[in-house]
Amino acid sequence: MKKQTKFTYIFTLILLPCFLFGQRQQAIELANLYKKGKLKSVNREIKIVSSDSGAYLKILENKKEGIVWLPVKDFKNGTIEIEMRGKDVFQRSFIGIVFHGVDDINYDAVYCRPFNFFAKDSVQKIHAVQYISHPDFTWEKLRKERNAFFEKEIINPPNPSDWFTMKLVIDNTTVKAYINNADQPSLIVEKLNNRTSGKIGLFTADSSGGDFKTIKINYKKIHSKP
Secondary structure, eight states: OHHHHHHHHHHHHHHHHHHHHSEEEEEEEHHHHHHTTOOEEESOOEEEEOOTTOOEEEEOOOSSOEEEEOSOOOBOSEEEEEEEEOOSOTTSOOEEEEEEEOSSSSEEEEEEOGGGTTOSSHHHHTTSEEEEEETTBOHHHHHHHSTTTSEEOOSSOOOTTSOEEEEEEEETTEEEEEETTOSSOSEEEEOSSOOOOBEEEEEEOTTOOEEEEEEEEEEEOOOOOO
């Protein structure tokens, strides 16, 4: 019995750094969340579509911004990776991730404009991936006052009509966006508000819908030593 107690103690000491400095991970099939009634849609109709590669969530088009809230309320630092698909139609495809959300009005988001992935116009090309912080910093305000600071060209862009992944790495005030497991981020920004945690959701902007399949969330929790 003493040997077992000693082994348990040593095993706990080995695992403790993993809990203190590691990450809590979730991989979520969005179709399953929908079937369980765990998604809350704001200004969008959603449905499940079956395909050979598995079921996915389809967000239908509508005017103004739309959010589909996930049952996640306490995300602070870590990574959020989404598998999604838009379309190559000008001004009709804006898809991304909401994070540090308080409610339907107060939130941060990073989203892509697939129709700009291979834009021939150099100005349009740098409008491929965008950070916003609602309600104070809309894309219009940021582009007018600090053009090209909060939206960038995507490095090695994917086919705008195919599935691709976007991973956000959030570390306190810094947000980085990586497309399709790229080594370098396409976008690096400093957050424009003091929110440090909140809800996660799927984002579609004005006149846009989109397809979303799987989301992976890593909650990074680092505790300082005494």
